[in-house]
Amino acid sequence: MEKLEPMELVQKYTQLYHWAMDQFNNLPPSIEPTATGHIVEQIEMIKKIIADGYGYEANGSVYFDVVKYNDVYSKKNQPYGILSGRNLEEQLDTTRELENQEEKKNKVDFALWKKAPAEHIMRWQSPWGEGFPGWHIECSAMATKYLGKQFDIHGGGMDLQFPHHECEIAQSTVCNHEVPARYWMHNNMITINGRKMGKSYNNVIKLSELFSGNHPELTQAYAPMTVRFFILQSQYRGTLDFSNEALQAAEKALRRLMEAYEWLKAQSFVGEAKAKDEALDTQLNTWIAELTEFMDDDINTAKVVANIFEIIPVINSLKDKHITQDAVATSTWNHVQSQLVVFIESILGLKVEAGANLEQLKGVVELLIEIRKESKANKDFATSDKIRNQLMNMGIQLKDEKDGSMSYTFS
């Protein structure tokens, strides 16, 4: 382990986490409470649980009486294990032997407060002596303080469903007399080439390695937005498999999406034109309306992305003049434009990746484009091809547009 003070360690990984979230264009939360900052609230909660008869002290530690809770709350249709579909009778037989079990009334009971052994660094005073909180009570205490006795959505990884979230439900229900969360959103795990990420498989990839491409499993670097888009292409409750092939596919798809989107966003549609192609007009409105439906369907971002890809060929057809603007009503174009801004930027959280020294680089590319135009005008294709091919090798792709202009993309 690293030789750092405990809170120094916390600081270090908190900063790393903030960096990663920022890379992914995640909005920062309005509050990020810490367990160590809420010892008092946790102790108060434990006191209430004891007072209500669901907690008991044993040798300086406090445990939650799961069997009693299950007996009482099963009658209210809220048995212990309701989230993960487990029943307590099976648990009682299969739980493996662990140390200090003899302090508990039942093996399934979990700790609310633990007596600190002499060597334990983190320790606080409590009515039960020096110790530290059990591992589930912090979430219940902080959620109650900042979100109230009952709140709408509780998130977390699938791996936390049992026992962590089950214990939270039990504690909070006893303490607050209300079920804490109305909805639970458990996101599933990510696998690498079909295998879970784990030290034993030697396939752990850090985000910094993913973004730099500096890892044996990776054939190239992947931009944060590529990874974000890749994740959005699946529904969050399913497992997601990382592979170079899959990430490269996502990278290309995202580029196509963002190019069409950026073009559309820059257009201004005016006039009172009625749709010449009513079928297309209706279809566009349907696709846009469905975006909201799909988000309402348990955040089905995969379907949202699929619908956006239905719209992209229409945008590109307008761009390349395969269709004319009056094929669709002006109001529809404006609706598509404004809704895509909302869904792509605000809801999916996608943004154009900005490179360093972009302005200078753009200037250079503009200059080369000018030279290339001149050489093309002189039928000097050797020079024009040289410019295009050399730029391509550097990852800058030139495209001849229909109207004679040239555009470019960085990859």
Add this chain to the structure above:
RNA sequence: GGUCCUGUGGCCGAGUGGCUAGGCAGAGCUCUGCAAAAGCUCCCACAGCGGUUCGAAUCCGCUCGGGACCUCCA
């Protein structure tokens, strides 16, 4: 060992009883000095074996893969 989840075309990934998901790759065409990009078209899959049903990727059973969890990491 137990509980739960899962197995979709070359790759990723939606979809829970009948209707084209979508992306990437691949093939053809259009456009184009060439190329790329873009547009159009094609590629009709649901682990295997039984069963239910007029009809199943979707429901049930079994088999074989993959995964998560099984109380003091949170």
